[in-house]
Amino acid sequence: MVIKRLFFLLFFLVLIQHILFSEYIKEEIKDYKKHLETTKQELKKIREKINEEKKAIIKEKQQEKLTTKYLQKIEREIDIAKKELDVFDNNVKVLNKDIEEIENRIKKTNEYIDKKRNVVKNILREQYIKGQFNVLSVILGAKNFSDFINKYKFTKILSSKNLLEIERYRTAVMQLEEDKNLMLNYKNEIEEIKRQKKIQWESYKNVKWEKRLALKNIRSNIEKRTKVINELEENSKNLADFIDKLEIQATLQDKSAEEAFNRFKGKFPWPVKSRNILSGFGKYKHPKFGTTVYNRGIHIATNYGEDVNSIFKGTVKYADWFDGFGKMVIIHHGGGYYSIYGHLSEISVGKGQNVDMREKIGQSGDTESFYGSELYLEIRKKSTPLDPLKYLAR
Incomplete structure (x- = not known):
């Protein structure tokens, strides 16, 4: 009878222990599920964050495309501006050569005028010293009346001819000076256009440099975002999965x-x-x-x-x-x-x-x-x- 009571007592104790342990396990599992749900919510937030980063990458790539197109346009503008500068440089060289040639012609013409002017001066000086055509000298030196007339006319014509030639060359010099001034004005206009075009060219180059730097930063940001997403996503996923496996294997005790x-x-x-x-x-x-x-x-x-x-x-x-x-x-x-x-x-x-x-x-x-x-x-x-x-x- 005592053994029977002891048996029932032991059975009751084991049953109570089993019930208490089962309740304890249920409580632990409940707690685990609660944390599991929290982890799922965190995982959802991480995925939303990753999606945001991916959208940001799409925007960066769109910006990259626009910047690349703009860079291509700027590079074409730089090429055109450079060719125009080359044309202006060539025009200036040609003008400089033409101006130099005109200046040489003006110099030679002036030298010729000075020479003719000296001839006239000498004639006039002689006429002044001898008197107005020194009629007596001409008469006495003439062989006859006809010779006198010819000598008188020759002296007068010689002076007039030299004066006319001087006047003609002086007019030519004035024309050359005018042509030179026109060329100088044209050259100055080209130099001004060239200066403005060079400013534009330099501006294009600066814009190109800025856009290349911007493009480099955009591509760097895309690369950084991609690497960060991949690295953190992979490492966190691996670690989280690994700990989840440990949790499954761990005893809730x-x-x-x-x-x-x-x-x-x-x-x-x-x-x-x-x-x-x-x-x-x-x-x-x-x-x-x-x-x-x-x-x-x-x-x-x-x-x-x-x-x-x-x-x-x-x-x-x-x-x-x-x-x-x-x-x-x-x-x-x-x-x-x-x-x-x-x-x-x-x-x-x-x-x-x-x-x-x-x-x-x-x-x-x-x-x-x-x-x-x-x-x-x-x-x-x-x-x-x-x-x-x-x-x-x-």
Whole structure:
């Protein structure tokens, strides 16, 4: 009878324990589903953000197309302006040559006029000295009356002829001077047009340079946006998928681990000696692409090969290379809490290994790092990243 009662008592206790454990598991699953839904919402926001970036890339490409067409137009305008400048340069050279030729003709004509003027001066001087045609001298020197008339006429005609020739050459010089002035005025007009065309040409060149720079920036922005989207999308997706797999494999047990984790909040030991933060939690400027992205952890500057220790006890769930994070270790601390250590040079633990707080798990390095030697530290509650600085000792 006593044995029967003991049997029923044990059966009842086992039943109660099973019911309580089932309720506990249901509660854990409910909590997990809640976080899973939150993660889906975050994933939806990320995808919306990616779509926004893709739309921005489409706009950038449209702008790239318009700028390229405008550049082609400017380059044609520069080519036309250059050809016009060449024509103007040639015209100026021809005009300079013509002006030089006219100036030589003017110089020779003036020299001839001076020569003729001296001849007339000499004749007039002689006539003045001898008197007006020195009629007596002419009469006495003449053989007869007819010879006298001829000598008188010759002297007069000689003076008149020289004067007429001087006048004719002087008129020619005036015409040459007028032609020269016309050419100089034409040359000045061409020089002015050439000057304005050169200003236009230089302006086109400046616009071309500005548009090329703008096009370069547009293409650089497209490249940066594309690379950032691809890199962050790929790395975040891989890490999120990986942690989701860990969550599925993890046992929903032991809330005391979560309570202990919360109890140490603000008192966790730093994983390395250094406390020099290269990049904090949240938004930051990407060192490679120069764009603002969301940082799910912190980057700590370290000496290469510095010991890296676990910030809390737990079980190693991953210890190997991971795209974007180099050599990486993930430790599950219980209660859905994880700590992630990236860019290690060496890994000292293996998957499934239990580690204590402050136990060495590897050495700092620069594998797949944009900063050089560093440690990337991330703390997650299931798939939600948390600010490590709120957990590390102040």
